[in-house]
Amino acid sequence: MLLANIAQNLNLNPINEPSADVEVTSGYASDLLSDVLAKAKNGAIWATNQKHINIIGVAVMLNLAGVIIAGGIEPDENTVAKAREENIPLYITETSLFDVAGKLYELGLRST
Amino acid sequence: MRELSMHILDLAQNSIAAGASRLEIEVAADTNADRLVISLQDNGRGMAPDFVSRVKDPFVTTRTTRRVGLGIPMFDAAARACDGRLAIQSSPGKGTYLAATFKLSHIDRAPLGDIASTIVTIIAVNPDLHLRYTQRVDDKAFIFDTDELKTQLDGVPLNEGPVLKWIGEYVKQGTSEETEIN
Numbered sequence: 488m489l490l491a492n493i494a495q496n497l498n499l500n501p502i503n504e505p506s507a508d509v510e511v512t513s514g515y516a517s518d519l520l521s522d523v524l525a526k527a528k529n530g531a532i533w534a535t536n537q538k539h540i541n542i543i544g545v546a547v548m549l550n551l552a553g554v555i556i557a558g559g560i561e562p563d564e565n566t567v568a569k570a571r572e573e574n575i576p577l578y579i580t581e582t583s584l585f586d587v588a589g590k591l592y593e594l595g596l597r598s599t
Numbered sequence: 600m601r602e603l604s605m606h607i608l609d610l611a612q613n614s615i616a617a618g619a620s621r622l623e624i625e626v627a628a629d630t631n632a633d634r635l636v637i638s639l640q641d642n643g644r645g646m647a648p649d650f651v652s653r654v655k656d657p658f659v660t661t662r663t664t665r666r667v668g669l670g671i672p673m674f675d676a677a678a679r680a681c682d683g684r685l686a687i688q689s690s691p692g693k694g695t696y697l698a699a700t701f702k703l704s705h706i707d708r709a710p711l712g713d714i715a716s717t718i719v720t721i722i723a724v725n726p727d728l729h730l731r732y733t734q735r736v737d738d739k740a741f742i743f744d745t746d747e748l749k750t751q752l753d754g755v756p757l758n759e760g761p762v763l764k765w766i767g768e769y770v771k772q773g774t775s776e777e778t779e780i781n
Contacts, residue, residue, distance in 0.1 A: 521600040544672065569658065
């Protein structure tokens with residue numbers, strides 16, 4: 488599934504979208520960075536309530552397809568700057584983390 | 600991380616990687632001040648001031664295998680999430696001191712976790728390290744020091760199975776009563 492489809496389906500607000508023509512192969516939702524590092528797959532889209540620059544570090548390390556900050560939370564300034572620098576697609580949405588995960592699941596994505 | 604002891608293990612590995620032969624770890628709870636302080640002091644090669652000022656940034660790392668390091672940034676984020684902060688003092692050639700403060704009762708503060716296993720893991724991998732672990736609750740303290748143990752063991756390596764087992768039980772017992780921190 489393409490990142491563009493997901494962004495459109497979930498009505499995500501792009502903060503950084505170098506390209507939406509990216510294949511998303513799985514999904515993950517967690518606020519525990521160590522858990523994400525251990526369990527999220529390369530190419531996953533990751534939904535979280537964290538807004539710290541460390542989320543971009545995790546995205547780079549795992550080569551994630553993109554990051555969604557859920558629940559109407561605004562990312563820190565340096566998070567946005569680093570997402571741009573590292574070409575990491577970053578979205579925000581008012582939708583809760585629970586609902587974002589549910590919608591990603593409905594679209595057919597799984598965590599494995 | 601799910602447990603603060605996992606941060607301690609991660610940061611201890613930083614000290615080892617920095618060539619430390621001595622590492623002092625202290626976990627201290629002050630119930631009146633509602634504060635928890637986790638500190639690590641090593642005698643590793645230390646960091647230059649310029650590096651210290653940037654080390655909370657996950658994109659600053661000495662690693663050569665990948666260009667992102669999350670140990671210190673995640674420890675800093677954990678402290679900040681609990682009304683605390685991470686302080687870092689370091690000087691090249693002398694060593695590094697890290698101290699993270701947390702609001703003890705903060706709802707987002709992770710539990711200390713299995714500190715006995717953490718100590719055992721550090722020793723198992725680094726039997727020659729002089730490790731001193733202190734856990735305090737107010738005026739009560741538990742101290743475990745590998746050098747004190749070594750004088751009693753008379754040459755038996757610390758990473759022998761029965762020795763590690765004893766250390767694990769000793770630390771578990773010692774940190775479970777008056778100095779227990781959850």
